């Protein structure tokens with residue numbers, strides 16, 4: 324479709340989505356990185372060296388002088404070709420006594436995305452974005468409200484994780500240096516709507532250096548709104564990542580409203596794909612359920628949910644609804660929440676209520692909305 328007003332319209336602030344982020348080693352296979360090094364007149368193994376600097380030491384473009392095994396004359400060329408700057412921090416906010424930290428990043432084309440790093444006594448988790456915005460339109464989610472701007476590249480996803488690992492290893496979060504253990508794709512975007520890119524990112528995150536970061540695939544969680552064909556494809560990759568399915572209602576009537584994509588793939592189909600995933604991978608599926616006061620927290624719905632999950636390899640993750648600007652819905656009252664949990668457990672369904680990490684800085688689930696317009700404190704760096 325042609326837009327006749329386009330010629331006279333002012334230039335958009337965000338450049339065309341057809342312009343790709345700079346090529347980065349995390350977009351390439353080890354072989355492709357080596358070929359690139361050779362095309363620069365360098366020996367192939369230089370690609371492995373620079374990959375190790377990035378994945379094992381978390382060095383970035385600014386740290387070229389620390390890459391002492393690369394000849395001085397080659398460093399800048401290699402760094403420029405394989406390690407361009409992809410994401411620049413615009414704003415960093417902390418809460419929970421310094422255990423939670425949200426970073427607002429600006430990409431090469433000006434789009435803004437967020438990632439959230441959370442430290443717990445036994446693990447450290449980074450919540451990453453897979454898209455700038457999201458096109459799925461769930462009405463209770465701040466990210467969904469702005470629509471989709473663009474897919475992130477593989478390296479833009481990986482770089483959020485490497486940055487988190489760097490922050491932890493360098494002891495920049497409260498509690499001293501530690502390692503990154505978990506990654507959750509629960510930031511901005513629907514990861515399975517950016518399928519090939521996310522799969523490539525999973526391979527890099529779980530591949531040992533120089534391929535990638537060497538995290539255990541089991542400690543990586545991909546959360547989906549329920550794109551059934553993509554869940555099946557994910558099962559077929561053989562990557563034993565944890566699958567989280569955002570259900571939020573046991574019946575199609577309500578789920579059609581809360582998760583509009585349900586009209587395409589209704590509850591029964593989504594769960595069938597989830598059970599197939601559990602069967603193929605042997606992994607317990609996490610069923611995400613945001614408890615919304617007087618919307619989906621009725622005792623009958625707890626019973627209906629229990630009926631759907633009985634005997635399945637599943638765990639229910641109840642998320643007290645996080646406040647967003649667009650809707651007046653609130654989290655369930657504590658009593659209703661407790662009753663919901665009790666009814667699930669009574670039927671033998673494992674259920675836990677997620678903590679409310681990051682709420683104070685709008686960094687909790689569903690609160691990410693990096694359009695910059697809703698915060699006066701974002702240093703426009």
Ligand code: SAH
Pocket residue numbers: 457463464465508509510511512513514546547548567568569611612613642643644645646647688689690
């Ligand atoms: N698009 C994916 C992953 C990103 S959203 C998905 O929907 O699964 C991550 C999780 O946050 C999902 O379970 C989503 O349903 C939930 N969520 C979105 N908005 C929320 C809110 N306002 N309160 C609580 N959880 C929310």
Ligand code: SF4
Pocket residue numbers: 457458459460461464465466467468510511512513548569689
């Ligand atoms: Fe997109 Fe997930 Fe938000 Fe729905 S809940 S709009 S799928 S990010």
